[in-house]
Amino acid sequence: MDLYDDFKQREAWALAGGRNAEKSAKLLEGKIFVRDRLDLFFDNGLEIEDGLLAGAEKRVPADAVVTGIGKVDGRMVAMIANDISVKAGSWGYQTMLKITRMQERARELKIPLVYFVDSAGARIDEQKQSYLGRTAWGNIFYNLVQLSGVVPQLCVLFGPSPAGAAYIPGLCDTVVMVDKKATAYVGSPRMAKMAIGEDISEEDLGGARMHCTLSGLGDILVQSDAEAIAVAKTYLGYFPGSWSQTPPIAATAAQAAPPDLEALLPRDQNVPFDIKTLIRALADDDSFLESKELFAKEMTTAFIRLGGRPIGVVANNSKFKGGVLFNDSSDKAARFIWLCNAFNIPLLFLQDISGYMIGSSVEKTGIIRHGAKLLSAVCEASVPRIAVMVRKAYGGGFLAMSGAPTKPDAMLALPTAMPALVGPEAAVNAMYFNQIAELAPADRAAFIKAKRDEYARDINVYSAAADSFASEAVVHPNKLRDELINRFALYALKPTPAIERRNAVHPV
Amino acid sequence: MKKIASPMAGTVWKIVKAPGDAVDYGDTVMILESMKMEIAVEADNRGTVAKILVEEGEVVDQDTPLIELS
Numbered sequence: 073m074d075l076y077d078d079f080k081q082r083e084a085w086a087l088a089g090g091r092n093a094e095k096s097a098k099l100l101e102g103k104i105f106v107r108d109r110l111d112l113f114f115d116n117g118l119e120i121e122d123g124l125l126a127g128a129e130k131r132v133p134a135d136a137v138v139t140g141i142g143k144v145d146g147r148m149v150a151m152i153a154n155d156i157s158v159k160a161g162s163w164g165y166q167t168m169l170k171i172t173r174m175q176e177r178a179r180e181l182k183i184p185l186v187y188f189v190d191s192a193g194a195r196i197d198e199q200k201q202s203y204l205g206r207t208a209w210g211n212i213f214y215n216l217v218q219l220s221g222v223v224p225q226l227c228v229l230f231g232p233s234p235a236g237a238a239y240i241p242g243l244c245d246t247v248v249m250v251d252k253k254a255t256a257y258v259g260s261p262r263m264a265k266m267a268i269g270e271d272i273s274e275e276d277l278g279g280a281r282m283h284c285t286l287s288g289l290g291d292i293l294v295q296s297d298a299e300a301i302a303v304a305k306t307y308l309g310y311f312p313g314s315w316s317q318t319p320p321i322a323a324t325a326a327q328a329a330p331p332d333l334e335a336l337l338p339r340d341q342n343v344p345f346d347i348k349t350l351i352r353a354l355a356d357d358d359s360f361l362e363s364k365e366l367f368a369k370e371m372t373t374a375f376i377r378l379g380g381r382p383i384g385v386v387a388n389n390s391k392f393k394g395g396v397l398f399n400d401s402s403d404k405a406a407r408f409i410w411l412c413n414a415f416n417i418p419l420l421f422l423q424d425i426s427g428y429m430i431g432s433s434v435e436k437t438g439i440i441r442h443g444a445k446l447l448s449a450v451c452e453a454s455v456p457r458i459a460v461m462v463r464k465a466y467g468g469g470f471l472a473m474s475g476a477p478t479k480p481d482a483m484l485a486l487p488t489a490m491p492a493l494v495g496p497e498a499a500v501n502a503m504y505f506n507q508i509a510e511l512a513p514a515d516r517a518a519f520i521k522a523k524r525d526e527y528a529r530d531i532n533v534y535s536a537a538a539d540s541f542a543s544e545a546v547v548h549p550n551k552l553r554d555e556l557i558n559r560f561a562l563y564a565l566k567p568t569p570a571i572e573r574r575n576a577v578h579p580v
Numbered sequence: 581m582k583k584i585a586s587p588m589a590g591t592v593w594k595i596v597k598a599p600g601d602a603v604d605y606g607d608t609v610m611i612l613e614s615m616k617m618e619i620a621v622e623a624d625n626r627g628t629v630a631k632i633l634v635e636e637g638e639v640v641d642q643d644t645p646l647i648e649l650s
Contacts, residue, residue, distance in 0.1 A: 433589065
């Protein structure tokens, strides 16, 4: 064969992957072929590809993975994308070489790394050379850890990611999952049946919805490949190329219809309030991207833009479980804070918090450990940080939500704020317990009510927060957006302090 | 039998749905009082209320079944 015909044939064969194979129709059902995904994701497709001809000797096109670099909104992004149509996207020896090389390249070039995962996991027949040594599959996880907090690492889970491969979503910053298609589990349903006698479907064991609702492994649940790709692009828009750069600031535009927050905020403190209403009202139009929407809903974490500047919002949502802090909500907030802090995304805390959950069920499952984790993430955060007392700001919950003693750059308050160590009910019970007990039972109710009213008058934003300078300013809700934009622009000037040490000993 | 369970420990303050009522995802079926907040219990399932398993004023723990759906 002619030299160049031979080359063209080899190249075309590798580029086709398994899309023309008989079995691929079933594997690609309801899915987009890997190279078409990359065309949708990148501005001009994959511009530089490495290792296209790897795996050809063993007749496995590209060894079932596409690695390369392209541009998203004009910025370089590195890509590792499994090809499910080739040997079910499984990992061979060259797959590992290609993946680890692209990881190293992302680190050298300081560009975000995206994993399009759709893989049956390791190939058992290639384990001899790929499993045990210093150059082996496990290097992928080693690199994931080395890269964590250096460049953004985003996982889009289009399909399976079983056993060891499940630690790619496990170690990435954020995981987008396609509903009914993505799965991740340490042991398959067949293994669960064999090893522990459990009868469970793949979807219930490790489906996308389960992970986005219950385990917390998934961050964003989407309905299709195309939606997953669109969300991945949007997500990267909030992030810089690496930890040493700042996030891109979008062209600013005034809100088309600024809402009246005075009317929107309830005045009755015991009525639940969906904090997302406030977040959307403060944010630039169409800039709201929620992380972990379905998991631990009593805490809302979201990316927004304020005057074009990306901001990470951590907010109590009293619409769910009263906004009380639980183990999962503490974990959710702590991880989000670490993520934002790693990549210079300033933090906004919105407080509507009556405290950490109490009772034996949370004590036994470690509310103190998980609560300490949140407190530690808050106190360690060195990016510009503003906290706003929106409604209740009680006790330990107030501290965990970046209260003034945790030294945010600014502690603001709305006139609706209620800062106190505890609410009126608990306070009166604690302060007057003996007196109440001594009263005739008929007189108790009136006494308690009088004392509660007296206490409630004292816990307003003026006596505690404003008078003792616990807050920088009390702000009218309709002025809050501008106040935040101005303050975040100012605090962006501050240097980032680093404490000299190897690592804090984090509570987990 | 599908059941709706308590999202957290608290006291049953108000039962919103009655036996025979149709329930869809996200409907408020009951309101608890906990941590001095009103906590709406939302349906995480769809069906018809077959039986209310608690009474107003009853103290419930997290995951206590509240309503049976058919």
